[in-house]
Amino acid sequence: MQHADELMAILIAVLGAAILFCVWRAQRGHLPYIRRMAGVAAIERAVERATEMGRPIIYGMGWTDMQAIETHASLAILTHVARLAARLQTPLIVLARPSSVYPVVEETVRQAYTAEGAVDRFDPKEQVRFLSDDSVIYSSGIARLIEETHAGCAIFFGAFDFTSLLMAEPGARLGVLQIAGDPSLFQIPFFVCTCDQTLMGEEYFAAGAYVSTDPAMRATLLGQDIIKAVFAGLILLGVVAMLLPGGTAEWIVEWLKHYK
């Protein structure tokens, strides 16, 4: 079995403490400044646009299952989109994949509609759909749904694979307002080419906290920045150690290389 070594255990403790500290401060009324995230603001604009056009919102999940944090981040954004859709009475169709995620997605949308007092308008059979566990079929199905329903906007949020372009290009050619979020770098170029806004890397994970109205949740974004500062500090430490004359800090370089 794989276990953490000393540095990893220390890092987990320090980074976890940083987040808990931010939550603790937020609960005492110290809220950090949070810069505007264009991608998240675009989600709200997209939902409003779909409402004005009287067309549905299509939401596509990624391929990861419930054990992946990417799925939970996507569900956080789905909650936000579903609440907006319920409030504005705009049709929402969510494509769930893989099948093990389906019941959680259905429950997430149901809770969002319930929170907006619109649970009677929620139709799980029509609004939460399963197409396939197969990437190509899933992506082709989303593309077809966007074309058939003349979607007002399409939101792809999750970890996607090689079929991202297959999913997003038809919508781009039809002029559908599309927003994508993917934590990995490999599909980002395709989403940048086909979508109006793209959230990548840390933005993907921050989006869920950004849309939350809970101060403690929003404060964890500062925790994310502290984590980045720790990583930047380690990089700086390595650079300085490399530049010191005579190999005086060679052990630091070797130590960091070991943990690279």
Added chain:
Amino acid sequence: MQRRLVWVITFVAGLFFLLEFVLPEEAPAWLGGFRNPLTPYLDGATKFLIVVATMAFLVGPVNLVRQHLPTALRRRKGWVESVVFFVFLAAGIVAQAYHAEGRTAVAMQAALDRLYGVLFYGLMLGFGASSMALLAFYLVSAAHRAFRVNNLEGGLMMASAVIILLGQVPLGDWLTQGLPEPVQLPSVAQWILTVPNTAVQRAVLLGACGGAFAAAVRQWLGVGTAQG
């Protein structure tokens, strides 16, 4: 009460996996040399996760049936596709269930193997490959849109793309062979790939790691949820 219970289960499960990972397999002698007490239970916990995921597995296909059944029965728009779905669903189940050898008579086995071959190798792979072939055209279309130089970022992207493309082919080498080696196109292309490109990739990766960690802690402690 139910939400509180969900939070407690999430917290305890998260704590188990965290401690199992953070505690060493065998502590150093000065700490008593104890073995990780949670590791023996890791396999069981992982199997439990698989069982839970398997329980949810059928829900997706059931939704497909719920989608297509009323359409097929009431002959709504697209009912032919719904009928085709049921035909292939039945054929797929039969072919897959009896695909293993020795389950049926020889003649029947040959027919089922043929059905399996037609469904999976003949149709499914063919359809998949056809869809994938569309990617080539989509790539051209997407690249055409992306390479419109209408702002500074577009110009930079276009310039670096041209350098990378030319740097990978003999033409780029030939065009700049008279220049000093560091400014020849293959060298510049290699520099773009290994220095700025790698730096950006690592920066995004580090940010994503931090984001994933923060999201995991939020999820584990129920921060911002009804449970927390």
